[in-house]
Amino acid sequence: MSRAVFYHAGCPVCVSAEQTIADHLNEEVEKVHLGEQSKRIEEAEQSGVKSVPALVIDGQVFHINHGAALSALK
C-alpha cells in the first residue's frame, strides 16, 4: 500500500494544487497544513521537502509549482 502525503501552507497556490491533484490521485492523500501543524515541518524536511506545496508518494518528493519555501514557515 503506497502512502501519499500532501504538504501545504494554505496559500492560494497550495490550495489550488491540493484540490486538483488529490482529486485525481487513485488513493487517499493525507493533507498536512504546515502553517497549522508546525511540528510536522521536521518530518517534511526529512522527506526532502524544500517548499510547499509538495506531494510525497512512497518517499519520493514532488515539488509542485511553488508557494513558499519551507524555511518561511518556521
Next chain:
Amino acid sequence: MSRAVFYHAGCPVCVSAEQTIADHLNEEVEKVHLGEQSKRIEEAEQSGVKSVPALVIDGQVFHINHGAALSALK
C-alpha cells in the same frame, strides 16, 4: 471527462516523476516527450507550461520539480 497530459523531455527528473505520478493518477495520462515532439512545444506553452516535467489536468498546469526550462528544448 478530464484530460491529463504529462510533458517531459526524457531527462532523469522527468522520467522519475512521470512513472510515479502517472501510476498514481486515476485516469489515462498522455505522455508527450517534447524533445522528440517539438511540434507540441507551442501547445505546451499555450497551456502555460514553463518547464518540464509538467502535468496539465483540465487546463491547470502543475510544474513538478524542475528538469529543464521549455526554452532549452527549442
